Amino acid sequence: MPRQVAIAAAVLLATIAVAVIYTAGLRRRAVQPQAVVLQKPVTAPVSGPTERVTLYVADDQIGSVRSIYVSIPLPTEPTERAREILRALLARYTDPESPHLMAPGADINNVFLVNGTLAVIDVNGAFANEHRSGILVEELTVVSLVQTLAANIPGVNRVKLLVDGRERETLAGHADLADFYDVGSVGRLVAQMQPTTPQ
């Protein structure tokens, strides 16, 4: 066998060996597909121009609610806009690293706007049934929802929360869901809840 052919064959064999080892390594690291229960609600993708909105994000550790700006695609229909804004807030809370963790399946079913001044937020069962119980953690959820909605939907001065379309006494044993929330009172509360140190 000519020397050049032997060298080429050796290089070829070495390349094949490296490829086999690399492929085996990839297979080892690959996650085996499992039956995963999808807890996130399946929703239609949102279409519309990207807009900047204000979210009021809660932090359990320091008991604060702080405002942040995010850009998200928003539909033009007002109630759908309101729902997508609140979903953007919930997306933060359902992140496992969230400082105000909520159940992965928590979602907003609908937002209804009545006469431009009353907003009715209908949350799903997972939102309320799996919410942690406590005065502060429940208050932070409600306050951040109400303030986020009021900050982005001008004219709303009262907010009511429903769970799967029905009235409920409390969120998880503490925060009142039976009554209407006055946006002005919530705004004053949020002012008290500002973090004392820069975030």
Added chain:
Amino acid sequence: VRLVFQRDPVQSGITSPQTLNDPSIRSWTYVENNGAAEIDITGPTPLLARFSPDRKTITVMPVTQATQNAPLPPPSVSPQQLPGSVTPAPVAGVQAPAAPPASRPVVILDAAHGGQERGAALGSWAEKDITLAFARRLHQQLEARGISTSMLRDGDNALTPDQRAALANASHAHIYIALHAAAEGAGINVYTSLLPPTMQNRGQFFAWSTAQAGYLAGSLGVASTLASELTRQRVGTHVLAAPLPPLNSIASIAVAVELTAESGDVRLLNSGPYQERMASALASAIANARQRAGSQP
């Protein structure tokens, strides 16, 4: 005419017959009876009570005058009940005194949750058990300081927020304190009603859902005093308004107190020495708040 309302007793202490300079209505009285409010209106001729269409106004007039006007039946009151009484069912399980007790307690403690309503899961304990144990310790500490105290529940029984408010209001205590417990926090948090500060009660009868409005300034003052006293005793504290039932329906100074674990160790919440230390600090703070308020109810 006798009018009976279920969601009482929220009023400003009317105890004697009120006289009116009206030819049709001479006087009226108000009493609390088994958790309901009874208003007796007396006139020289038979009287008739009528609801307005929105059910927010009741007009009382002589029967003769009423029959001359167009009939306006009340939406949900059967004709047999007029002109006698409008009598809804009493609140189940609520036994309110008929009149303010002779020696009303200074403080009424309301251990939150109870029965099937367990509250937050705090380690291997339920919030309802921790609040009850803490209420009993605080009760002892307050009595030891000469502060007359009663407990709204002293067993594992469930009460709705309306029942709690009815019992608290019927007791005519000076200060209502709801007791809660939570894992997050650093000592004792103090909460007041979230009602707008500008809201006021008008007249002698208060709306059930905003009865706290006229007492909110006093509640904020007590919450502030409690916080400063607790801080002085090196107990971590935080004062905040909260949408917490039944604070809005309490017709007296009202705060909610939340016991939390100082070091973040939730096992502390059920520790006797820890509860005793917190109850002692809180009782001292309440005594000081009471002293600062002086004779003010």
